[in-house]
Amino acid sequence: MPTTTATRAGATTAELLAHFRPVLDRIAAGALERESDRRRPHDAVGWLKKARFGAVRLPHEEGGFGATIEQEHTLLIELGAADSNLPQIWRNHFAFVEDVLFDDEDGRNEQWRDEIATGALFGGAWSEAGSRSFFDMRTALTRTVDGPVLNRQKFYSTGSLFADWISVLAAGPDADQVSLVLVEADAAGVTLVDDWDGIGQRLTGSGTTTFDEVAVPVGRWYPFAQRARYQEAVYQLNHLATLAGISRAAQRDLTDAVRSRLRNYPQGLADAPREDAQIQEVVGRVSALASSAEASVLWAARVLDDAVVTLAEDLASQEPAVVEGLRAATIAVYEAQLTVTEAALAASTLLFDALSSSALAESRALDRHWRNARTVASHNPRVYRARVIGDWHLNGADPSAAFAP
Template structure:
């Protein structure tokens, strides 16, 4: 394979300092957006303009050249400010990663230029309705001038904010699975913000419908060429979301305790901040968040190895890196989900009844964490890890959800 510049990392503090003022600006409006279910359009726009979507693009092409680990460090910081936004950008960074793994050439270079210009990519993978396992209703059909896309998707996270949409579809002529890269602003594309979950309510998720949307041949990508560690990558975004929620929990509970005036007569000090038991609760939360963030960044390392190995000549090394990426993100998911959900509940042990005030919206941390942790059920991930450890069974890299094939 022809070699080309790779994104192997940059100075993290210099990179992060580009965006931290924007993260603070985003955090300042988070509670109001949460309470009004206002989509963070302005927040995503300022990130676009600042080049956030191109941090993984190699420096030689105008990006920041960040490593996978550095990307996820940034996403944790962003999730602390507003956990909805990194999830809304999940599909974008996955598509960027896919293009980073694509063979060098004009088509890849064109995508790098789009990313550097601030263009974002949304998601359209999950079928709606009574879809059986393995069935793909959304179809790409050949036409005289290329192809046309028809179908509908749910959980279309981030598509409302996007310039392009990464749509999983099936060709009507030969049955091949493909990625159709769709112009998000085409008249045949309709977005609905009808996600009804109790958490992560401003991710721009919901239904997207595609009616006779034209596609050029270069925007119909064989699914078999998709980057191998994609499932681990998608999962790692959710782990970064959870770790960021944990940091927000730690931030908010310490601030509330510092400012708290009232104490209980049977407490241990004249102030809440001086109460040893309250200090213990906050210390326990801090430790849980520390472990969650450390695990998230630790399991980002094999993804970077898989990316670099993609352009090497050692198939065994690349295969092992992809296995490690899947297994390590699965192990991290099992523990991080529990750590952050516990922290989101324990913060109320430190605050008492006043902590449940609707005006504070502290319940958003648990609701958002519970929602993020419900994607890709961790019970199956624990089994996959166990099967690998006991039997050496290689993990699945792609899976689907739908009705049982045996159902009527």
């Protein structure tokens, strides 16, 4: 019977947090310096790999922790609060993990689970600049007399600068086929460029990747249609965990800043800002926004966990209960996207209402919370999610229809 770690007993949330807490604290301690110096977090990625962060969803017997999706995203929220670049770096990795969690008849997934268990990090290269749609791409896997090769260029290659393997969306190798191709990040013909110039999430390695006659051995690609049926929801849930982490970081930095301030405004209601009822109200609002964002992410993760457990009984099932469960889980994630996005943008803006102009110093980089939240939220605009949610509630429309090649 196909199985997934969602159906197996794994580590408790407390055990997971205890295991990863030292790494998370170490990452948080260097986040501001990395941001200021624009220094890529290779060390932080290495610490997480050593702690087997990428294997949290694998079962114990395969070298993982047997975590649920909810537990995984609890960790991602904590990681986002430490440094919001890091959960996004791991976004493609965890989406790929869901592809290979299930047993398969030909053993294709076993080799990839072994890679994950031993610490390999999988990046991604799916989107192309200048294309008309998601599946309008020039990157192609083509057959030659010497074997299949991969060519052309991708943008938004998040995490690939830190990765051991890159998952690439490509046309081919057969006519009218779309495949996910796995190539080693240091393979001949692969060129990675850190040219992402967005206002936020500057250290995610989300730049350009070029493939020039990259050899792809048999067994290193599979049809896009065979990816996990709920993978789109996992992709979006990662962004939401990052936003919830940003909200928590804004609340943390605001609280620390107010506590350390000695001077208040003439119109203040107390000598010390921390005793001023107006300032307390702002801190309270930001804290509530951070808590609501976190709660929304974990609620959606629980809905998705339930759908995955049901799906694990029959991966190909088209039973109405299974199909509707997957669609309801996707809707839960999209609904969370609306609330979490608003919470993160508000929290990262409101924090300045409780602080003086000294909070604008570049050395404190408090603006990074809004820049990062705005950047993550812009990758998948919420306006489209709101329409999809409404169409599902009113008409039962498939929320994932746009991602069918």
